[in-house]
Amino acid sequence: MLKINHLAKAFKHTPVLTDVSLQAEPGELIHIAGENGSGKSTLFKIITGLLTADHGTVKHDPDDVIGALIENPGFLEFENVMTNLRFLAELNHRFDADRIKALLTQFHLDPASRQPVSKYSVGMRQKVGIIQAIMENQTVILLDEPTRGLDPDSIHQFINLMTTLKHEQKTVIVASHDHVAGLDYDQSLVLKDGQLANA
Ligand SMILES: Nc1ncnc2c1ncn2[C@@H]1O[C@H](COP(=O)(O)OP(=O)(O)O)[C@@H](O)[C@H]1O
Ligand SMILES: [Mg+2]
Structure with missing residues (x-):
């Protein structure tokens, strides 16, 4: 379970998030819409600890493991895909070659x-x-504009994957400026003027 209470974040004197609260349960698929610059990536960075909030709290269960795709992920550019994924997974001692x-x-x-x-x-x-x-x-997965650049078959595979994660009781939050057609969200929210509202 992920529980976000009254988050606020400003860059210099420009407020980006003013009062963001959200509760996400296991098995929930949540969509956060919002225009470019509305603060979606900033919110994900705060949840993962890449940025600190000015106010508010982010809580999750102690045995939750957070996974995130935020903006353009960095890789070891001159290594192949398996070496990259092995490297990232081994950082957390969670390398599972068969799953990858x-x-x-x-x-x-x-x-x-x-x-x-x-x-x-x-x-x-x-x-x-x-x-x-x-x-x-x-167990808690944050995906920022996940279908950017994906071809139709890959989008189809992405939708299948979201269904599998839901059955596995994972909490998934997808942020994107528009909806991914074919996904059935439990909560459909929009980030606007620094706050989350029902879409
Ligand atoms: N590190 C930063 N320093 C200053 N301003 C930032 C920083 N990161 C994001 N911003 C600003 O915060 C606002 C929200 O950005 P972002 O969270 O990336 O929006 P979104 O992901 O919804 O497009 C934008 O106006 C952006 O310019
Ligand atoms: Mg963004």
């Missing part, structure tokens, strides 16, 4: 590829970004 291979295959990426990720397209990088957010069996 299955996820790569589902997204039509070759686990045995020797190509450096620097040669990957935007959509391919985006898929690797989605995979790193879920490959360690994370």
